[in-house]
Amino acid sequence: MQEDNLNNTSPEQTNNKEPAAENPYQLLDLKLTRVGKWAAGVPAVMAAMSDLVEEKTFFRGNRALLKMNQFNGFDCPSCAWPDPDDERSPVGEYCENGAKALAEEATTKKINAAFFQANAVYELAKLDDYKIGKMGRLAEPMYMPLGGTHYQPISWEDAFKKIAVHLNQLASPDEAAFYTSGRTSNEASFVYQLFAKVYGTNNMPDCSNMCHETSGSALLPTIGIGKGTVKLEDFYDTDVIVIIGQNPGTNAPRMMSALEKGKKKGAKIIAINPLPEAGLMGFHNPQQINGIVGSGVKLADLYLPVKINGDMALLKAIELLLLDFEKKSPGEVLDHAFIEEKTTGYNAFLSQFEKYDLAELSRQSGVSEADIYEAAQMMAFKKRIIICWGMGLTQQHNGVALIREILNLLLLKGSIGKPGAGICPVRGHSNVQGNRTMLIDEKPTDEQLDRLQDFFGFEPPRKHGYDVVHAIKAMHDGRLKVLFCMGGNFLSATPDTTYTAEAMRRLSLTVYVSTKLNRSHLVHGQESLILPTLSRSDIDLVNGVHQFVSTENSMGVVEWSRGMLKPVSEHLINETQIVCRMAIATLGSRSVINWQRYHDSYDAVRDDIEKCIPGFENYNVRIRQKGGFYLPNTARDGIFKTKTFGDRAPFTLTEIPDNTLATDEYLMATTRTHDQFNTTIYGLDDRYRGIKNERRVIFMNSVDIEKAGFSPGERVDLFNYDDGIERIAPLFIIVSYQIPERNAVTYFPETNVLVSINNVVKESNMPASKYVKIKIKKHDPTIYNRINQVL
Incomplete structure (x- = not known):
């Protein structure tokens, strides 16, 4: 594998007119190691420390690790597993992946205007997600002009003016959507959803739409x-x-x-x-x-x-x-x-x-x-x-x-x-549950909207908005013009990659509030903005006061989080202020909300949260208590309150699905490697499954491999034919594994391209990425011609 070469790509992706929406179709150097029988231990500690070294932040990062998930520290930016209510380990109240997430936040490497001037988006997109994510922290706001090839610097003031122009020229507020990733704090989430509703839409797709909806x-x-x-x-x-x-x-x-x-x-x-x-x-x-x-x-x-x-x-x-x-x-x-x-x-x-x-x-x-x-x-x-x-x-x-x-x-x-x-x-991203509690929801209830209306004095929109799948379809057919992403990597997280990339390129404006570069920045709308923000571990000073935010873990505990690292750039703005400045620029005198008050004080945000969301009474006092507080949970107390069944929980009649497959079909599920959190790739190994230095693998049962005439280590192409459309994920290596017959497992986002936009979970409308019917064929080098025709 060539190192640090921005032109390193696979031949089949060099002829496309648009930047690549997927990882390069190239193999690295797969080595199979022993499949793990247990997790954690010394190898986990060593892996965590090696990431700190790689990010050139060993001492800075280790100092931060001692504060992560502590009562007086900051919340891990990785998963939403709760911290102990009683004593916490003074040595390290974190795991290997939490340390890796912190390493990427605490890195001393940064991306500035000179980087983007030297590297065209088209060339950056030829890199795999691992290399893209390892470039460093975004250090200043950047703008992609109409017809441009390189991001260029833009002032914060001009960036907000640009957003305001686009939003205010839309025929309807419903032509904009406001996406949220899980790590956004309670305070930022509250002002974000409030802005969307004052602006006039409930188009608030979020990562819950793809994980626990x-x-x-x-x-x-x-x-x-x-x-x-x-x-x-x-x-x-x-x-x-x-x-x-x-x-x-x-x-x-x-x-x-x-x-x-x-x-x-x-x-x-x-x-x-x-x-x-x-x-x-x-x-x-x-x-x-x-x-x-x-x-x-x-x-x-x-x-x-x-x-x-x-x-x-x-x-x-x-x-x-x-x-x-x-x-x-x-x-x-x-x-x-x-x-x-x-x-x-x-x-x-x-x-x-x-x-x-x-x-x-x-x-x-x-x-x-x-x-x-x-x-x-x-x-x-x-x-x-x-x-x-x-x-x-x-x-x-x-x-x-x-x-x-x-x-x-x-x-x-x-x-x-x-x-x-x-x-x-078991929720995934940190504070994904808190986002929903803060009303990040495309389907808010009348009761929730009534409380906002009574307190703030404006009429919020009542029509349900777009979730992720509906938003992608709306982009594709022109009903959405602007996509604002509060964190995350929208393209790599979503299904049907080719379809989604085409949809995103039809937008007039994409805006990404981010800490690091990812593929979504490279597959963008006609114009695009990258707005760099503070991370969970960064010191957040507002008017000279060291601020803290709050998050909710997967068991309903709301706790404070205050960063302690000096930001890598003076040009970073916290998420709450980004929303408030966007609101001031966009809404002007049309808004009844005092956005400057929220901009200047997180306490002010929390004061109003407690007036609008049940369970947050006396918020600013209780959040300062050691360990925070639990939100009300009637079902935890044995009380079931439902609209249809009153105070009783219903037994539900369900059906056993028909999982019949054609003779040449397999049922595939996507998964993450151990060196990965959601779409963030920390490394190229999957230590516990015995995979080293490769991601383009497909796990199959040895009986299936033999019956199909394949061999372990053989190169194959993967196909899906849902909706009568041929979807292709080329160039994978077969790995024999302990897995049920006629089942297969691959990594995402490499096989998201195989998940039809219409393959969704009944009722929740989530992408059904763990239920994908595929066909597996011997690798054909000419397959790239068919892919290029589709692209």
């Missing part, structure tokens, strides 16, 4: 709240923890500490996943002696290798056995008092099991009858059960139904709304 869609109508119902302490004193469609070793490594504590107090852990992930199998805690020189802790007592989308059959099989156990031991398995007092629809739910057969459910799930029986037996005579899930469920086409089936199981057991029991959707 499914969870909210499933839970809100059934238990009255779209969030989890457990606290971190519940993991420490429970009987059974079920982890389904989630990989804690990579996606939420600090979760393993909670699992370890639960195991030590006697909890049993059931892991359900198509891949036997290291983080589900064992844990070497780097802060304990046995995690360094000992054997660590075995986590999963039982691993169930479910097929992709075989989860529904598995859940129903477990329920079938629980009902059978109840017949043999009446009153000892199901919680009939809870069912009678707290639920509805129980008899209709029971009647469906007359048509189910354990052997057939086992076949459909891919899990043996013996393993299903063992799982059911582990839960049968226990009441304190926690079920966790991630995007392995939420990104299935029937994800909403799957989560409601999980709720069905817990309702049978009475295992919700009591200590040591409940549901735990």
Whole structure:
């Protein structure tokens, strides 16, 4: 591989007129290493430290790590796993991926006007996402003029004028959309959604639309709240923890500490996943002696290798056995008092099991009858059960139904709304849950809008706006003209890459509030702005006062976060001030909001949040308390308040999907590597899965490889034909892996191109990136001609 050469690209991507929307179609130098049997330990510490060295911030970064996730420090910019309410490790209350995220924030490398003057967007787009992300921190605002080839410097004042001109010349406010990434603080999120509503639109697509919209869609109508119902302490004193469609070793490594504590107090852990992930199998805690020189802790007592989308059959099989156990031991398995007092629809739910057969459910799930029986037996005579899930469920086409089936199981057991029991959707990006609490939502309720109207005195728009999928379609057909992105990498996070890139190029203006360069900056509208902002770890001075922001973790704790690193550039502006200055430039005297007040004081923002959003009473006092405060959660307290079912939680009737495949088809799920967080690529290795220095791989079962006439290590092309359209992801290497037959796993964003814009989760409208039907063919070098014809 050529190093630091901006012209390094694959031949097939040199003839396109537009900058490449995908990673280069080139292979690196794949090396297979031992597949991991456990996660964390000394290798995790070494990997975290090496990133600090690579970013030339070893001492600066280590100083910041000691403050990350501490009571008087700043919140990790990575995942949303909660910090302990009691004591926190003084050595390091963070994980490997959190340290990598901090390294990229704390880097001393920066990108300024000279960099963009020397590098055309077309040439930058030939690099892979890893190299693009390693350029450094964005240091000053940049502008791409109409017909331009290079970003050029622009003053902040002129940037806001440019935005105002574009927004004010639209035929309707609904021709603009305001996207939000998860790391945006509560304060910035509140003023951001307020600006959009005062401007006149509810077009607020956000990253929830791509990760856990499914969870909210499933839970809100059934238990009255779209969030989890457990606290971190519940993991420490429970009987059974079920982890389904989630990989804690990579996606939420600090979760393993909670699992370890639960195991030590006697909890049993059931892991359900198509891949036997290291983080589900064992844990070497780097802060304990046995995690360094000992054997660590075995986590999963039982691993169930479910097929992709075989989860529904598995859940129903477990329920079938629980009902059978109840017949043999009446009153000892199901919680009939809870069912009678707290639920509805129980008899209709029971009647469906007359048509189910354990052997057939086992076949459909891919899990043996013996393993299903063992799982059911582990839960049968226990009441304190926690079920966790991630995007392995939420990104299935029937994800909403799957989560409601999980709720069905817990309702049978009475295992919700009591200590040591409940549901735990493991959220991804830090503060993605807080964004939604702050009304970042394309479908705000009338009650939420009424509170804003009563307090501020303006009439907010009532029509629902665009989510991510609808926004992309609206861009494509010309109904959207302006896209403002508050963080994130919109292009690389979204499905159907070719379609989405074409849609973004039809916009009149794209605006990106960012800390680092990413591919979305290179596939832009006719005009484009990059607005550099402070990171979570940066010192944020407003009128000489060191400010703090607040975030909400995945268990509903709101806590403060105050950066401590000197910013890499004097030209960075915090997100709240960016929104306020945009509002002042755009709305002028038309607005009833005093944006300058918010611009000058985060306390002022919090004062008004508490007037508009329930649960934030006395916000400025409680946020300054050690550890912050919990938001109200009625379902956690065993109270279910729903519009349709009143104070009862319904049993939901669901169907087992037909996952029949053609003889040459496979069911593919996309996933991230261990060296990656969402679209941010930290490195080119996937340590726990035994992959080194390569991302263009496809994991397949050895039986499938042989039946198809392939060989491990062979080069192949991947195809999807949804909607009658040929989508191509070329040049992948086959890796033989322990995975169910007819299933395949690849990394995103490399295979996002295969996910049709119409392949969505029912009800939540999320991209179903864990349920993609593909065909695999031997690599054909002429395939690039077909790709170029499409582009």
